[in-house]
Amino acid sequence: MADITTVNxxxxEKIKEYNYMSNDEVNKIVEASHNAFLQWRKTSHEERAKVINSIGETLMKYKEELSKLMTEERGKLYSQSLEEIDLCKSICDYTAEKGVTALAxxxxxxxxxxKGIVTYQPIGVIYGMQPWNFPAYQVFRYTIANLMAGNSILLKHASNVTGSGLLIEKIFHESDLPNDLFRTILIDHDQSEELIGHDKVRGVTLTGSDGAGSIVGQQAAxxxxxxxxxxxxxxxxxxxEDADLDVAVEVCANARLYNNGETxxxxKRFIVVDSLYDEFRKRIVEVFENTKxxxxxxxxxxxxxxxxxxxQEKLHKxxxxxxEKGATIAVGGKLPEGKASFYPATILENIEKGQPAYDDELFGPVASLIRAKDQEDALRIANDSRYGLGGAIFSKDEDKAIRLASEQFDTGMVYINGFGLANAAMPFGGVKNSGYGREHGGFGIKEFVNIKxxxxLNPNADA
Structure with missing residues (x-):
């Protein structure tokens, strides 16, 4: 019986079956990765940048194939899979262009x-555990920065996108990158913990739930x-109260439903001041009702x-x-029958503390619509969360929105009058239970380096 079975x-329907690697095979891969790192670290920043460019170019040759496989394995729209590949290419382009200067x-x-010199030296094998929601982007986000820094990469991808993980490995291996600098490994949780403890593994990165992060963080510590x-x-x-409602409704709907809401x-929470609540509700419900x-x-x-x-079943629960705890359904909320994993665009109202819709992360196309008394109350509700990854503020007074975002919104990222998934030039990461560390924007490239x-000294100076 196979260890992993991917399903559309x-x-x-079943797609393909895979088996875990043996401990001996994993250890050989780690040793090879470490040995490759010892050579790669000697490569100039300029030569690394050229290799990063070649990865981006090779990726584009597989754009349609990888996009179709990602859609097949995890159910995202094909058009959005294509956009994800373009995002990965932009990461390669940005890193190749800016990495040399960032590491100087x-x-x-x-x-x-x-004189004093601060130098940024690679540390070795970086082990990444990545989720299924963006099968390519999640990998490229940490891999490209760390390859540019001079490290080598091991990837444990989510089991339901195993095929995507292996195809990504093929893409890296067909570029100018030495093969052992990037390997996809198929292992279980026990093997993963052993790998974190391996003396040749020097850094660990995870994208996932706060529960998983607590476990991995403790294992690394x-x-x-x-x-x-x-x-x-x-x-x-x-x-x-001074928001452009046309903009707010359009952006909020897209920001909740993009990538099936699995972002x-x-x-996840629409917090609307009392003066605009009823009109916002009317418009956003109509958009969700027409979402197929x-x-x-x-x-x-x-x-x-x-x-x-x-x-799907967890989201519905x-x-x-x-x-059961007092929320009401404005639209959606019915579990479709059948073996597929569809879920309708859903909006919940009358959200209160103690409900999953208020306290927890709903990872799917379900939004929580919350009425706030005023600006101060809206920010209070926004910050009343154990999480602090991103968020947005809608206001025609841009200076005010920037001030509130900078000084009062307790998150790692804030969008003003818009939404974006990620930008290679801007830092990505959160606070509180949303984790620690930063990727992108020149910050990720220095997360796993020895800042030396x-x-x-001047030998002729007085002692």
Whole structure:
């Protein structure tokens, strides 16, 4: 019996079976990765940048094949899979362009020294555990930065996108990158913990739930290894009294439903001030009512299937529990029959503390619509969460929105009058239970480096 069976969530049909690697095979891969790192670290930043460019170019040759496989394995719209590949290419382009400067030595004038040099040196094998929601982007986000930094990469992908993980490995291996610098490994949770403890593994990164992050963070800390955790969220999109409602409704709907709503920085809570609540509700409910789920390969579908049947069932249980505790359903909320994993675009109202719709992350096309008294109340509700990844503020007063975002919104990222998944030039990451560490924007490239101080003394100076 196979260890892993991938399933098409839009049909419920089996795709392919895989088996875990043996411990001996994994250890050989780690050793090879470490040995490849010892050579790669000697490569100039300029040569690394050229290799990163070749990865991006090879990726584009597989754009349609990888996009179709991602859609088949995890149910996202094919058009959005294509967009995901373009995002990965932009990460390659940005890193190749900016990485050389970002990693350049920093020479400083230091009193008592001839000069001081801060240099950014790679540390070794970086082990990444990545989720299924963006099968390519999640991998490229940490891989490209760390390859540019001079490290080598091991990937444990989510089991339901195993095929995508292996195809990504093929893409890296067909580029100019030495093969052992990137390997996809098929292992279980026990093997993963052993790998974290391997003496050749120097850094650990995870994108996943806060529960998984707590476990992995402890495992890494136990063996004194640096970790970066990008975890759950319950992002609040705040609509203030001076917002452009046309913009707010359109952006909020897209920000909740994009990628089937299975996005860490999705608009999970719509927090609307009292003066605009009724009109916002009317408009957003209409958009959700007209959102059709269906075949993710079809241009007629607005959203595809949730990634797995158990995830669909978990989401529906969160909806049901929220209703049992006082929430009401404005639209959607009915579990479709059949073996596919579709779920309708849903809006819950009358949201209160103690309901999953208020306290937890609903990872699917379900939004929580919350009425706030005013601006101050809206920010209070937004910050009343154990999460702090992203969020948005809608206001025609841009300066005010920027001030509120900077000084009062307790998250790692804030969008003003819009929404975006990620930008290679801007830092990505959260606070509180949404994790720690940053990726993108030149920050991720230095998460797993040895920031080394070289003190150059003047031998002729007085002792």
């Amino acid at each position: 969530p839009a049909t419920g 030595d920093d020479e400083r004038d230091v009193e008592g020294l001839k 136990k063996v004194i290894k640096k970790s970066v955790l990008e975890l759950g969220s319950n992002d609040a999109f705040i609509v203030l 860490c920085v999705a608009a 789920y269906g075949d993710p390969m079809s241009e007629d579908s607005d959203i595809g299937a949730m990634a797995r049947k158990d995830l 969160q909806v049901e529990e929220s209703v 101080g070289v003190h150059v």
